[in-house]
Amino acid sequence: MQESSSHHSRFTSRRRPEKTVTPSSSVKPALRTKAIPSQVEALPRLQKVLASAGLGSRRNCETLITTGRVEVDRRVITELGTRVDPHKQEVRIDGERLPDPKRVVYMLHKPVGVVTTNFDPSGRPRVFDLVPVDHRLFAIGRLDRMSEGLILLTNDGDLANHLAHPRYGVEKRYMVQVAGVPTPEILDRLRRGIDLAEGVAHARRVDLRSSHKLSSVLEMVLDEGKNREIRRMLAHLGHKVHQLKRVAVGSLSLGSLLPGQWRPLTWQEIESLRASSGPVDSKLAQRSSRPQVVRRPRENRGATRPFTRETTSSGRTPTPRTGTGRSSQRRVSKKPGKASSWRKPRSTS
Template identity: 50%
Template sequence: MPGSSSSLVRLHKVLAEAGIGSRRRCEEIIQEGRVEVDGSFVTELGTSVDPAKQEILVDGQRIRVRRKQYFILNKPVGVVSTNFDQAGRTRVIDLVPQDERLFTIGRLDRQSEGLIIITNDGELANHLAHPRYGVAKTYHVEVAGALAVEEIKMIQSGVYIADGFVKAESCRLKRKLGKSSILEIVLREGKNREIRRLLAKVGHKVLRLKRISIGPLKLGDVPAGSFRELKPSEVKALRESSDASAAKGAPKRKLMPRRATSTSPDSRRTKKTTSKGAAYRGGKKKKSKRKSDQQPAPIESRRGEGRAVKQKQASKKKQMRRK
């Protein structure tokens, strides 16, 4: 079939993206012999097509192939990243007027600003946003006060917050501004308000937070509240970045250490101490047997002992009579 290997897509994915049904349902439709590609019926799963160059019909009707769209937007402070906001606040997707269903990649909280990617490409959105791919995201952060070298090292080595272990891939001081400092922080996974909580843990309040890049894509000179469409070369670089990060492996997550309680395994393994202060292992103290705890002798053995005593007494009486 025509098309370069880079432009070929699995047929069932093309049908799903055109709104025919779920991917599983589209596979069933293909096997039922209801799909034509360039005038020929296709029933084999795994068939790849070039939707931009080939004619695809389902039940005799040509499908509408959605053109993939990719935008870079400079999110201003006060705009929310979520697509569904019950409070009716301005959303990021409201700044990009489109009829298509769009996804936001790289959410920022309402007080933060900077680079967000907007697309209708769900697969790329998943690759760039999911922690397992570990795509680097760079931020410029203004914090109150001056950071000591030890605090920067702590940010890079990691700290525990309410929902687990967090750390920066890198953290460096860009410059000092009187009573505040500008940091450049790189993350590979994004928990909710991670940078704010990470810096609060080392005693510094975030005054301003701006994301300047996601992978190889940089914000550049896009004005706040404005957007532009990505170039094909930028989209390709983003894909390659997510693939490289997936091959390298996302950073391993550390869990919160469990506190030892009276019922926890840790507390049961802890050495206990006797009343005299001597430690013994396993929490078990060897007890000396008391007489009351000793098992009584069997009845037969007691009877045997009685007969022996009687025999001894009888022999003594015989000796006395002889005298």
């Protein structure tokens, strides 16, 4: 028994004392498996990722999310504001994986006779047929078929919303050839606003550039994009539009680009377009400072408006075309400059 106790004492004496670890700045904490909140907040929202991929405006992309058509890592997402990492997470729309196209913006000089819609049942030439690229594009704003000039095509939904929405106030400049010579009172009416069916249409600036007895050329600057807005404003005042050409959008001008020609925008031009809109609050303040239009009573509206229906040389009112004849299948010339019909006012001297 004594030998056993002495052996136990020798064993216990050889045990090393336990070391006490004191906190030190050199000791590194274990890596966290979950994302840091600040890193999550730095990720883009899901609707922004969809808009950047060319799926439409941010509002349209929000509709895709709320209707359950979007999946992230095979899980349906219906909550707006969800942040994702498009480089590490898999995003699908209607079961198809979201492509990651490079953001592109093209400037096109739209010729007369070309439409800006994605699909035309009459088979008329479209602006997208003039820009043979592999990207899925959509137009920023519109120009009617008989107008020409600068139009932007892109797959960037955020930029499209930034340039097309009236609340951002991006200026568009037009050269307009009209019948007759508008008086200073007519120009003032254009600046104060014209009462159209969907609201009051304003021209931010109007200048008379040249005039003759039969026609004149106006330079008009607008920050809105109502359907055929300029033509309807001038028709309301008794001046038919012969030709209409958009020459600038924001800081971007058409320059020497001929009808049918196009080119990609540089990164500097795209950033300049974003900056040309300015703060939203200042734009709204400018609009609120404009003179209010005095509207006539409903029963008297249209009493003094001039009759502006188009007639042919024989005096007959032309019938609308159905788009089934050979004229609706007319192709626009691909040679630059051949599709434009812009004319200078004719002199009567």
